[in-house]
Amino acid sequence: MSAPADRRGWTPLWFGAPAVLGLGLFVVLPFVMALILTFTDQRLVSPAPGAFVGLRNYDRLLSVSALVQNPVRDGVPVYARVRSVTRTKRAYLGYRPLAGFGLGRRRVTILAKDPAFLKALGNTFAFAVMVVPLQCGVALGLALLVNAGLRGQTVFRAVYFSPVVMSMVIVSVVWAFLFDRDLGLINQALGALSCGLIKPIDWLGNPSTAMPAIVIMSAWQGAGFQMLILLAGLQGISRELYDAARIDGASPWQCFWHITVPGLRHTIGFVLVVTTIAALGLFTQVDVMTGGGPRGATATVMFEAVQHGVREGNIAYGATISVVYFALITILILIQQLMQRRRVGEAA
């Protein structure tokens, strides 16, 4: 064994060791421990150590069933109360209604053992689907604006970035005031602008507007960060391309569409991924502004995990939520990577 070969083998490992150690200690190890927890009934406060319970936590989290009912009375059909059935019939014990629809005379109710989690899962993805385009679009607009060579753009750059450095808790409290139905600035502005045509909206108190309200507020808070990244991307595009295009008589729109967007492709891809990851971790705004309400309309997966794992002390169940969520996101990323690879393959 020669000395240079030995050095080549060990040096990178030595250099990587602190980071690998840190990652292992603070990321991999906790995850493995969480995985083990999911098969137990460990509580935060308990005299007994957690016992092995097999797949019980997963069963409670993911079980789905359906209940088909014939009307107990015809005419205007009347059905037996779903909750009475699920609390008495053996086959449905532990289930709760998630959603329902009519099928001819019959009524079908989708049941789940933890409908709150499935609802939260839907809410989280709905949030991501709404906030990612909005936030990235706003960020791109702002980046173009502060890159346009207007006067005072340094000031505006700082202004647009300032929400990012504010504490999310404080931003949430302030926006909860803004969204207030009777005294909030947003409703007053809408009322004034529409000459009273728009009636006060109970932004955070109505299940159909609560999540959009959080989307708007989150996009406002976060857009400055994406703006900064996009700005760097914009400044990386060669001025010569624009000059050449102008000589060829291209309109500003054509310049944007054929020079700016292609030039930003990688930056936009990065920004989309980062924003999506941040969106899937939505917690603080919900915890401060709505507490998951009204009627679970804004509960997210992270909120559910904290609610069960920490506030109820059921750490095993909280861990199960996190692990399932991790698996779901991993699958999503794998699909995305596969698609990207295929596209690159086609291009080549």
Added chain:
Amino acid sequence: MRAQYHTVALLLCSGLLAACHAAFVPNDRADLILWKNQAGLDEEAETTSLINRFNASQAKWRVVAQSLPQGGYDQSVVAASLAGRMPCVLAVDSPMVASYAWAGHLRPLDGYVPARTLARVSPATIGAFAGKVYAVGQFDAALALYARRSVLARMHARIPTLDRPWTQAEFQALLERLKASGGYRYPLDLETRDDKASWWTYAFSPMLESFGGDVIDRRTMTSAEGALNGAAAQRFGAWFQGLFAKGLADRQEPDDNAFVDGRAAIVYTGDWWADAYRTSAGNDLLILPPPDFGTGVVIGGGSWQWAISTSCAHPDGAGAFITFMLQDRQIADMSDATGDVPVTEGAAAASRDFGPHGKSRIFYDLMRRFARPRPATPAFPAIATAFTTAMRDIMDGKDVHDALDDATDDIDGTIADHHGYATAGGR
């Protein structure tokens, strides 16, 4: 890269800690580490001065206080218990006493705090579990209705007394008259702006109990069936839902000033707001008992309480400290400094505001007559989140029966998972 810094920071911290430890000069006194929640500057200062007084009063022990932020206090205690590094004396929020006692983190007080001392204390401030006392409060809080005399006179409403509180019908009629008068968009403020489970269980489970329901069947402590989803509970749920559906209460007031600003005519909250309301309403202020919804007035009992950890090496010292804190003079001084309700008759008499003719006497009377502790069961954290989720859903229009059934199933499921908490770890 980030992780590297973590490691370095960790090493630095542990080095510092070791240095601190070495710098600690041992003396003939035994140190008792005490943990408390940060509940406010007044309380902080007063507790510090009481601890100094205790340390000066004897030569055997020295209490060393460490205060932790209230928001994460429970989590800190849980973390300390998991790591086996509990302090000797600690403040525990009363509904958590049973949990910690069951888990074996707390030591029964008998033998350390004289029974004579405990007998003088208001019963609702005793933290008991499985027949043993594990914690005791130096002060308590009390819930009340605040209103303005002039407003009630304008509505021709009777002023309720401790002996004749408002009935549900009277209270409801008054709220509807206030609403109809046009002066109030939402006449009643229930402080539902605070969405924490601690407030919702503290404030609204007593109302449920006044209706004749409860969050758990207290005879068996093993099921909520019937208590939380029975007829009485459903009547309570329907009434509560109606308050919001009829616009008598706002689901989320924009700030805490609904009563001060005159947006609300009546506010349901605790004694800690009395001073602010006195300042704004002056002599017009009325502090009233909550309504009797059928089975008598009920308010929540039990605030922060002192307990001794199992791992405490000097429980007799900890006991001496708690006994000291329960002397009338210390209780009265604490009450004078913070406005908290004193827990003994002697301390109330010695205090500035809670004596027989004191301006805050009503809170002492409310506590003595109507306070009922939250159920002493290790299931309480599950009960609190289940009850709060159900009540918030009911407020927002969910079917009352479904919401209460959901909460009942959550609570009973948790209790069943623990085999009825039969294997108590308390020693």
